[in-house]
Amino acid sequence: MWTSAGIPRLRAKLKELTSRSTVPQIFFNSVYVGGNEELQKLAPEELQRLVSLVRTEPLPADALPLPEENPSEPADLETDNAAELSLLLREMILKLFSEHLSADGKSVDYKGMSVNPAFERYCDLAIQLQRVELLSLSREEKLAFFINIYNALVIHGYLRLGAPTNWWHRYRFFNYVSYLIGGEVFTLQDIENGVLRGNRKGVAQLRKPFSKTDPRLQVALPDVEPLIHFALNCGAKGCPPIKTYTPQDIDSQLRTAAEAFLENDDACVVDSGKGEVRLSQIFKWYRADFGDTDEKLLKWVLDHMSDSPKKTSLQGVLSGGKTKVSFLPYDWSSNSSH
Structure with a gap:
């Protein structure tokens, strides 16, 4: 298999x-x-x-090549290159993640992961984030670096603090869990809304993450990047899956992530009979990133779907006139097995 x-x-x-x-x-x-x-x-x-x-039976000649089951760990774990370090961290955390998945692949044994010796090696490597130089990173390098770091930090936070169980706990978690990166503290909130969304207010936020005099503002991307919403995993079952991203061809990787997300009926349902499209709450929470009208939002969704029966159905609904947009319940339950 x-x-x-x-x-x-x-x-x-x-x-x-x-x-x-x-x-x-x-x-x-x-x-x-x-x-x-x-x-x-x-x-x-x-x-x-x-x-x-x-x-x-032998493996067919045209079969996809088998991936390495146990890729060797990097020999040199000391680096101040931001892109390289983020990939090393992601490789280590994903190795831990894969070793502690449940049989059905839907939950994670964070307790077991926390006592795995590889987790301590990951923590040692994460300390090196304080040494990286961020200001010289290109747009593509920033995207890959901060997406990878965000996803790794969520897992790290779950291991140290446990999964948040209600709205207040989630608010505290995402505004408290942080890494020291390049000499500055970056919380999960700072990474998502400050850096990757071009310093926009997040959900339930009264102000932008970075003030005009905040040195971290220099690291923020100049414009919001809507596709990041399909790469960030907050540890809930309703989130997109975890993947590793690289600066090379990052836009194509993010577009693929968006296509995969929209294929899922937990994220997008097209009801041709009712002329209705039901979308993930992500599109409601970050509406400003996708379009301020239903028409613009649905146009964005259509443009980022892969060719499929669902896309054809959406095209048909849109051509039929006014379309109702509603939002699906979000599964906030943790992907933890405990």
Whole structure:
């Protein structure tokens, strides 16, 4: 059995074979099953047949290459290069993450992860963030660096403090959990709304994260980047999946993340009969990033969908006249198994 967990060089081939941007997509040799949901629905005898197929028949010549099961850890863990350090951190935290996933892939044993020796190595590496030089980073490097750091910091915060359980706990978590980066403190709130959204007020925020005299303002991107919303994972089940991002071709990577998110019916539902589109709460909370009218919002969604029956349905609804926009419930439950 082979699954893709978002390895950049295989994404294009995987999408060509499956017409899907979401991961995992599961193959038993040349037999394509679908995603995790389809795998769980397989009858026991069919699953056994497919497992036997893998055991008894050679891998087809045109099969996707197998990813390394245990990629070696970086030999040199000391660096002041921001992009390189963020990738090292992400590789280490994702290794921990994958080792402590539940059988169905939907929850994480954070307690078990916290006592894994690899977590202490991650903490040692995170200390080096205070040494990195941020002002010289390009737009692409900032995007990759801060997205990777945000996702790693959420996991780190969960391990040290536990998952927030209500609105107030979430507010405190995202305004308290922080790293010292380049000599300045950056909370999760600062990273998302200060840096990646071009210093815009966040949800339930009364002011912008950075004042005009705040040295961190120099690091902020000049404009809001709407696609970051499909790359940031806050640790809730309603969030987009965790992936690793690189400065090279970052815009294409983010667009793929948006396509995958919109493929999911937890994020976008098109009801042709009612002329209604139901979207993730993300589009409500950050409405200003996508368009200040329903028309602009739906145009943004349409432009960022992959070619699919859902996109065709949305085109049909939009061509039929006024479309109702509503927002789906958000699953704030933690992806923790405890």
